[in-house]
Amino acid sequence: MTSVKRPVYLDYHSTTPCDPRVVEAMLPCFTETFGNSSSRGHVFGRVAEELVEDARRRIAGLLGAQASEIIFTGGATESNNLAVTGAACARREAGDGNHVVSCVTEHKSVICPLERLEDEGFEVTMLPVDERGRIDLDVLSASLTENTILVTLMFASNEIGNIHPIAEVARRAHEVGAWVHTDAVQAIGKVPVNVNDLDVDMLSLSAHKFYGPKGIGALYRRESPRRVKLKPCIIGGGHERGVRSGTHNVPGIVGLATAFELAVQEREEESRRVAALRDRLESQLIEEIEGLVVNGDHEHRLPNNLSVSIPYVDGEALLLSLDDVAVSSGSACKSETAGTSHVIKALGREEDDGRGTIRFGLGRWTTEEEIDFAVGRVSETVNHLRALSTL
Ligand code: PMP
Numbered sequence: 101m102t103s104v105k106r107p108v109y110l111d112y113h114s115t116t117p118c119d120p121r122v123v124e125a126m127l128p129c130f131t132e133t134f135g136n137s138s139s140r141g142h143v144f145g146r147v148a149e150e151l152v153e154d155a156r157r158r159i160a161g162l163l164g165a166q167a168s169e170i171i172f173t174g175g176a177t178e179s180n181n182l183a184v185t186g187a188a189c190a191r192r193e194a195g196d197g198n199h200v201v202s203c204v205t206e207h208k209s210v211i212c213p214l215e216r217l218e219d220e221g222f223e224v225t226m227l228p229v230d231e232r233g234r235i236d237l238d239v240l241s242a243s244l245t246e247n248t249i250l251v252t253l254m255f256a257s258n259e260i261g262n263i264h265p266i267a268e269v270a271r272r273a274h275e276v277g278a279w280v281h282t283d284a285v286q287a288i289g290k291v292p293v294n295v296n297d298l299d300v301d302m303l304s305l306s307a308h309k310f311y312g313p314k315g316i317g318a319l320y321r322r323e324s325p326r327r328v329k330l331k332p333c334i335i336g337g338g339h340e341r342g343v344r345s346g347t348h349n350v351p352g353i354v355g356l357a358t359a360f361e362l363a364v365q366e367r368e369e370e371s372r373r374v375a376a377l378r379d380r381l382e383s384q385l386i387e388e389i390e391g392l393v394v395n396g397d398h399e400h401r402l403p404n405n406l407s408v409s410i411p412y413v414d415g416e417a418l419l420l421s422l423d424d425v426a427v428s429s430g431s432a433c434k435s436e437t438a439g440t441s442h443v444i445k446a447l448g449r450e451e452d453d454g455r456g457t458i459r460f461g462l463g464r465w466t467t468e469e470e471i472d473f474a475v476g477r478v479s480e481t482v483n484h485l486r487a488l489s490t491l
Contacts, residue, residue, distance in 0.1 A: 261405025289363030
């Protein structure tokens with residue numbers, strides 16, 4: 101019998117445990133260096149301010165950015181809201197245009213702000229994807245006009261793991277003068293992320309996706325050669341150059357910088373190891389489960405992602421029966437879970453087929469034993485449900 105510690109966690113896209121090295125770096129900020137970084141009139145404040153600015157420099161360095169281009173936020177939902185709404189509103193006010201381009205497979209934290217912009221009179225184009233979740237660059241080019249002020253496209257999908265050709269998207273968008281934002285939440289620590297190689301104008305990240313704490317993120321905002329202006333969403337004391345008010349979450353910021361450094365340092369080795377485990381998971385599941393379909397772009401995919409659709413199985417029943425393997429039916433980012441996700445639907449799937457979709461997210465502490473255990477449990481459960489099913 102297996103000695104795997106249960107339940108097995110295979111939902112690293114939804115969140116990750118904090119790395120103990122990150123926790124260690126954060127701990128003194130709660131009790132010793134606890135000052136308010138805006139209270140520059142005394143040493144407590146100045147020490148906290150130095151911690152924030154040191155973290156800002158380290159994060160900027162890891163992205164190939166300048167420290168002044170990093171804005172701390174409460175996570176990627178907030179970064180995405182600020183990037184999309186802030187840039188679109190600032191540009192419309194400047195008279196640059198009112199057209200925004202994005203894609204149907206984006207995270208809800210991009211889609212919902214876009215829907216609101218549309219209500220406010222912006223023109224929004226949502227690019228379709230093919231059956232593997234890929235955009236067509238010619239369709240992108242055809243959608244761009246002199247009126248296009250922003251293109252927002254995620255770097256890597258949290259559901260099907262696709263990696264979009266962001267550098268090429270940016271090149272085409274810049275030809276018409278549009279700014280480019282990318283949600284890079286799932287890419288950090290898995291693939292190289294450099295704002296100059298990608299030539300993006302804004303980039304969102306969130307610490308809890310790469311072994312840092314929850315509730316802290318950042319938005320990179322380019323200053324040169326294009327100077328991105330943002331209309332703030334959260335106003336108050338004027339922190340973060342007036343773009344995001346609110347007392348700094350100093351422990352979170354220190355945790356974000358530390359987690360980011362570790363993710364970059366360990367990226368190559370970790371990605372290789374995790375990709376090998378993902379490939380093992382994929383080939384064993386294909387062998388064990390009849391009719392299983394692997395979703396997404398097999399060539400340009402995150403090393404830690406596997407999304408599969410299993411026909412003739414109810415996805416919710418499958419998840420509920422898998423009580424010792426923590427996986428997800430798609431995005432964990434909306435509260436209602438029933439039904440096919442908007443991403444799987446965008447691949448052109450039938451509702452019933454899509455409903456049996458499971459997303460595996462592998463991570464820093466995933467082992468071969470856990471993968472083999474998960475394969476056993478998933479295939480056993482699928483067979484059991486299929487035997488009971490009338491589908
Ligand atoms: N974008 C993507 C691609 C995500 O996967 C998530 C988290 N599920 C978010 C944005 C939102 O991040 P946060 O939890 O930091 O708000």
